[in-house]
Amino acid sequence: GENVEQHPSTLSVQEGDSAVIKCxxxxxxxxYFPWYKQELGKRPQLIIDIRSNVGEKKDQRIAVTLxxxxxxxxxxxxxxxxxxxxxxxxxxxxxxxxIIFGKGTRLHILP
Amino acid sequence: xxxxxxxxxHLVMGMTNKKSLKCEQHMGHRAMYWYKQKxxxxxxxxxxxxYEKLSINESVPxxxxxxxxxxxxxxxxxxxxxxxxxxxxxxxxSQEGRGYGYTFGxxxxxxxx
Numbered sequence: 001g002e003n004v005e006q007h008p009s010t011l012s013v014q015e016g017d018s019a020v021i022k023c024x025x026x027x028x029x030x031x032y033f034p035w036y037k038q039e040l041g042k043r044p045q046l047i048i049d050i051r052s053n054v055g056e057k058k059d060q061r062i063a064v065t066l067x068x069x070x071x072x073x074x075x076x077x078x079x080x081x082x083x084x085x086x087x088x089x090x091x092x093x094x095x096x097x098x099i100i101f102g103k104g105t106r107l108h109i110l111p
Numbered sequence: 112x113x114x115x116x117x118x119x120x121h122l123v124m125g126m127t128n129k130k131s132l133k134c135e136q137h138m139g140h141r142a143m144y145w146y147k148q149k150x151x152x153x154x155x156x157x158x159x160x161x162y163e164k165l166s167i168n169e170s171v172p173x174x175x176x177x178x179x180x181x182x183x184x185x186x187x188x189x190x191x192x193x194x195x196x197x198x199x200x201x202x203x204x205s206q207e208g209r210g211y212g213y214t215f216g217x218x219x220x221x222x223x224x
Contacts (some may be wrong), residue, residue: 032210043201043215044154073149089153091208097142111131 002027004092006102013080014110021105023090024072030092033066033073034099039086047088048075077107085109113138115119117195117202117216125224126192132219134185134202142166143185146201148218154201160185161208192223 003026013019025033034049050057050064050073057064061080066073077084087106093099115136119206124130134143137220144159146154159167160179174196176188202216 012200034210034213041215044213045215046213049212080210091210095209095211097159097161097208097210098156099210099213104153 001032001092002092002100004090004102005099006090006105008105008107012110013109015080015082017080019075019077019080019107020086020091021088022072022108023074023102024070025092025100026071027092027094028068028071029094030071031095032093032099033064034091034093035062035075036091036101037086038089038091038104042061046048052097061100073087079096080109082111110111113214115202115204115214115216117219118198119219121220121222122138122219123222123224124192125187125192128192129188129190132187132190132202132221134187134216135183136204136214137183138204138206138214139182140204140206140214141182143179144203144205144207144213145185145187146203146215147207148199154215158187187223189221194223197222 002087006023031052036044037047038044061078087104090102091099118133145157148154158177163179178186199218201218203213207215
């Protein structure tokens, strides 16, 4: 079955710098890759997603890149702000109503 | 309405109790999901309903029983739970299904004593 590895587990970044979180997946049939942000005590929220027919997608300060050959995808956050502090989960789906989550990255934005 | 509403927000129950968690969405989404999330872990899929029919059961113990009375409602009936079942239970819905574009509810924090 699908397996999603996520690195790093913890990331500390100075406010204003960029943050990068990387994920790899095992099932080459995976075709959908969402990223979720979960603040402490709150629900996961979809922040950006990408489908396998696209290599990159950007939404303001957030971008996701996908390398299908290498089976990895990354989240890039530029000009980080204190409100970016949260746990970020990557996920992958083969389009069968089931998504597999990575273990999460705790992002700390340092003042 | 772009929300998934879950009730109750908090629940404490004994191991012999029977309780139910409720989830509601009015976005016309065709797929609804139950997830379990332990502290500092990712959400773990339990059940998927697609067009009101159970499509995925991730080998969940029978003390958890899902029900989808209609396209807007999803219930999770709980009976004879164990303390290790204490967790955040999240409901989610998706317009297209297939895992695309989940909207999560705010969850029910369950404590089994």
